[in-house]
Amino acid sequence: MRTQIVAHRGDRKNAPENTLIAYRQALAFDELDILEIDVHLTKDRQLVVIHDEKIDRTTNKHGYVHEYTLAQLQAMDAGSWFDTQYANQHIPSLEEVLALLREHNFKKTLLIEVKTDHIEYPDIEAYLLKRMQQEQPEYQVIYQSFNLNTLIKLYQLDHTLILNALVFYPNIKVLKLYRKGIIKAINPDNRWFINRLFWYKKASVSPWTVNTEAAMRTIFKAQLGRIITDDVALAIKLRKEI
Numbered sequence: 626m627r628t629q630i631v632a633h634r635g636d637r638k639n640a641p642e643n644t645l646i647a648y649r650q651a652l653a654f655d656e657l658d659i660l661e662i663d664v665h666l667t668k669d670r671q672l673v674v675i676h677d678e679k680i681d682r683t684t685n686k687h688g689y690v691h692e693y694t695l696a697q698l699q700a701m702d703a704g705s706w707f708d709t710q711y712a713n714q715h716i717p718s719l720e721e722v723l724a725l726l727r728e729h730n731f732k733k734t735l736l737i738e739v740k741t742d743h744i745e746y747p748d749i750e751a752y753l754l755k756r757m758q759q760e761q762p763e764y765q766v767i768y769q770s771f772n773l774n775t776l777i778k779l780y781q782l783d784h785t786l787i788l789n790a791l792v793f794y795p796n797i798k799v800l801k802l803y804r805k806g807i808i809k810a811i812n813p814d815n816r817w818f819i820n821r822l823f824w825y826k827k828a829s830v831s832p833w834t835v836n837t838e839a840a841m842r843t844i845f846k847a848q849l850g851r852i853i854t855d856d857v858a859l860a861i862k863l864r865k866e867i
């Protein structure tokens with residue numbers, strides 16, 4: 626089985642994560658299988674794509690995403706922290722990412738992480754699903770979250786969704802959801818997982834975030850379903866060699 630490669634926050638190694646340039650660069654890899662994005666809600670209840678619940682690390686401003694409107698967030702510089710050549714990059718709305726995928730005639734898989742692990746965004750699950758139902762994408766969509774309540778809410782809204790639980794290491798609650806078929810894969814921290822490869826036989830897994838050559842080789846040899854990485858180019862190169 627060919628292990629699928631997931632571009633974590635876009636082409637994160639070479640561009641500021643979760644920006645349109647990072648996604649464009651990831652989409653330029655023909656052999657990429659899955660694009661990953663992280664979503665939050667703004668003060669004016671717009672779905673926005675950024676990793677942290679705070680803007681401090683990846684913009685030139687401070688505070689929580691939910692304290693700002695989409696327009697305010699989009700006026701910030703979301704690229705200079707990575708390299709000054711990306712000063713023109715902004716925090717993308719989900720709308721912009723969906724438009725980019727349409728523009729690219731994307732037919733692969735979009736992995737949407739609902740970022741409710743530190744902040745509660747009321748009804749983000751229903752809001753996100755409504756938007757994706759309107760979109761009716763031709764590509765597959767997988768939803769993942771560290772927050773099991775979010776996954777259960779998504780399941781209650783639509784039993785047909787493909788849901789993945791993000792974990793540092795698996796626990797009983799997550800395994801129960803997996804056995805019941807509510808979640809289709811368990812995505813563990815590769816630092817826990819890499820020495821416990823026997824475990825993959827018990828569950829469908831997508832370890833994150835796998836960036837070393839040694840870990841990639843191990844996972845490709847084990848023929849795991851997916852690998853989530855910041856270094857898409859390296860993953861593609863090594864997959865061909867194994």
Ligand code: G3P
Pocket residue numbers: 633661663676738791812833834853
């Ligand atoms: O896709 C897995 C990975 O994104 C989970 O961790 O913190 O990078 O969102 P994080």
Ligand code: CA
Pocket residue numbers: 661662663738
């Ligand atoms: Ca993520």
